[in-house]
Amino acid sequence: MEVKKLQALLKHPSTYQMKEVSAWPKLRRDYIEERSAEYEALPLREGVAKMISEQNFRDWSQCYSCMERGIHIAEGDVCFLDFGDAFINEAGFQHFGVILKIFHGKAFVIPMSSNAATYAQAYQEETGCGKKHLMQIGLIPGLVKESVLFMNDAKFINTARIIEVKAHIDVNSELFLRIKTRLLHFLE
Known part of the structure; x- marks a missing residue:
């Protein structure tokens, strides 16, 4: 077209x-x-992910926030959400993400994955090796695998994209502070 x-x-x-x-x-x-x-x-998994995102868009795109669907969120929540279609090197479709900030119906989220190969490639402060846009956060209570954050994909989203809250990172914890500090380094 x-x-x-x-x-x-x-x-x-x-x-x-x-x-x-x-x-x-x-x-x-x-x-x-x-x-x-x-x-x-398309491969089956990618086609199904696209179809799910398109249906989620049809169902939820007119919602101001996830609260209209009975989902209550807080900063520090780890959510399963739908980023929708993506360009190359962007997080897309259904992924987990951690909420850093909620502002005026939107949430600032950092996408995450439990992919073991991606986790292994993340930057290690102790050694100075690894990909700096990836941050290991380990096993979060409520999840089943160690997770890694895609720091370079952080963005504001309409909270209507949130499918479900799966876990929580205490906003006063050392981990949450490390995540925020690491993100600020990307913005300098």
């Missing part, structure tokens, strides 16, 4: 409905065919 064709539609008055634009039926069919071909080429 050529983005320029879609952008041309934006020149119509904002009062237009898609069905009123003559080019819309063909563009819609072309888009659906392209998406279908993309899905057929």
Whole structure:
């Protein structure tokens, strides 16, 4: 699908409905065919993750926060959430993340993984070796595996993306302070 064709539609008055634009039926069919071909080429796990994210978006994108779905969160919570579609080298789809700050319906989160290979690649302060954007946080009570944070993927999200609270890191703990300090080093 050529983005320029879609952008041309934006020149119509904002009062237009898609069905009123003559080019819309063909563009819609072309888009659906392209998406279908993309899905057929995906590995099963990736295709399912994309479908889950798309359904979560349809179900929750109009929610102001996760509280509308009965989910109550706090800073330090480790949540399972949906980051949605991602570009290369971004956290996407369903991942765990730790909430560092909650502000005006959004949460500042750092995505995390329990992937053993990623965990092993994380920076070690003692040796000065490893990837600095990865921070080991060990086994958090409530989780089943040691986890690593993707410091370079930290961002604000609408809390409606939160699927479930799984664990908690005390905001007064040494670990939570280390996470915040490490993140601040990335911003310098």
